[in-house]
Amino acid sequence: MLLVLISGLALGALYGMTAIVYNVTYSTAKVLSFGTGHFAMVGGIIGAFLILGLHWPIWAGLLGCLLVGALFGYATELLAVRRVLVSSDQHLWVLSTLALAIMVQEAMGLWWGTDPTPFPHLFAQQRGGLLDQKYWLPIIAAALMAGGLEIFYRHTLLGKIFVAVSEDDFAARARGLDTGRVRTLSFVMAGTLGALSGFAAGQLTFADFNLGTTLSLAGFIAAALGGIGSSLGAMVGGVVMGLLTAFTSHFFGAEYQKTIAIGLLALVLVSRPQGLFGRPLMRDV
């Protein structure tokens, strides 16, 4: 039973990290990039390529992976978001971010191959079971990511600028803030964090070009469950999703895990549309 718990927590941590990455871009641009899970996919594959393929040391592999993630985030903002936001009030970024993500996914499939490939062990470890690093690495990374973002938003100038843009874009601009640059920076940050999540969970997911779509969906559900815009909610939503998936599979059978997990999500959203930690939408009258 403990293994079910730890496995569910690890999976939940990965979902939670993806949900947090959704929030990073949503906060500044009000855009939910549907290529969010693809940041993790790219992180896993680049990490495996640099460490196993080019034999870089792990720290260099991690840095390289974060750099590529940052570039991917920047490209997403530049190619799929910036012009769409300028030229349309409609939510066309749903299509543009998804299209770019699919292009990247197909490119990775052509370059890396379509079969999952191994991800390196980051630490020498003889024993598996409950202490297996494939479970603990995503959990630790998720905790660090959530904590680090809280510190960033509350205690750094740049973080406070992010919050200001998030709360009132117009007022921030009136105060002279370059909100476009903040938005770009948020996508760079999202790409970096997404790549980090893929790197941390690489042993759990393998380096797999197909991972992005699954994660984009699961992360979005976690974000919606926790309340879009809330980091705490994203993490709780992810963990709830992960545990629900693991325990549903354990008690009712793996055939029903998605049906029950998503069914429960639908129930939560019907009864509490703003999610567990989101604020209800207030409208001036």
Next chain:
Amino acid sequence: MIVTRLHSSALGRRSLLIAAAAAPLAMPAIRSARAASAPIKLGFVVALTGAFATNAQAINFGFQKALGEINAGGGLLGRMLEAITRDSAAEPTKAVSFTKELLFNNDVDMIGGPTNSGEVLPTLGVVTAAKKIQIISGSVDQLIDPVKYPYAFRCLNKAGQWFTVSVKYTLDGLRRRKVAIINDNSGFGVLAMQSVEHVLKAAGVTPVYRVNADIGQPDMTDEINKARDAGADVVHLWSNSTGFLARVLNARGQQNWNVPVIAIPAVLQEQVANLLTSRAYWANVYSPAYANSVLDAKGNLPPATQTFLDRYKSEVGPFMAAGIYAMLQGYNIPMIYAAGVRKAGTVDTVAVKQALESIPTIDLPYGPFHFSPTDHDGFPDDGMVMVAANSLHPNGGFEAAPAGGAG
């Protein structure tokens, strides 16, 4: 001068009139002569990208080599073969579109592929309606039906043969009867569950545990523990996903449960071994494979397989990971079609169909094929042999599985 010119002019008009009158009569003969020298077109729908691309690329390699060999030998009926290849990216909708394009725009003489069962199914009706020979490369049993799809033939074993041979080895070779089945939730995984249960039931065995787990489930420890708690003494594992196979084997190894595993031939691929936390987890894993890849007592491959590998030894390297049989499977497609055309003496679909149904045996490196009016599967059960997954030799061959397993 003028008279002469008038004279020649009169002659020209007469010639022109005669030529105009004769032209409609001559056109079929011209067309026929052109057709007789035009290449025979083979449309090939193959998932070179997308899921299962590694396998499909090896199949494509074999296909192109067979085509080259036939052309080097003078072609068929004095005509060269021309392949028109389309990458379906493992998407059924693309497979159907490309099949239609090949049939109706490129006017191909036959269709090879698609190379995944899920893609084959929606193309069968289209090719049947167009009345063309189709040599499919999908293993699901239901794809071949000589009544519904009279021009479709299979170039590999059918999945049912995997299950029959595997269950026989489970019960008679390993002497195990407490079977757990862990499949993924893809169409193949669900169908395989029904088929294995059906074969087991015929032998009076009911699985002690069965599950169609999510194909992307990152950790299979819970499923392995539940199978063990249910008292299983053997695990059947049917999934086309190398990631899924590796996760189950990793979970089994990490739980120190050395239960024998009977799995789909994909488990023999090096990609699966690369995904294992320890290569030791590949032990005590068995799979139905092909006599064409089984080593004799001296470690030699069957002569026909070795000849194929020797002929292309500078090129086969990148495709060995998918297994020799994948290359040979692709090699079958033009070769089976060529056998039918040679016997029929024409590319006419009905004649080729009847020829294929009447050839006693088509001997190929993959194995012998024998089609009949009621059987378009063709590959015999004894062409399949159980092998141990970790017995892969550098030459690409496997050792036959020991009668009692690894213990």
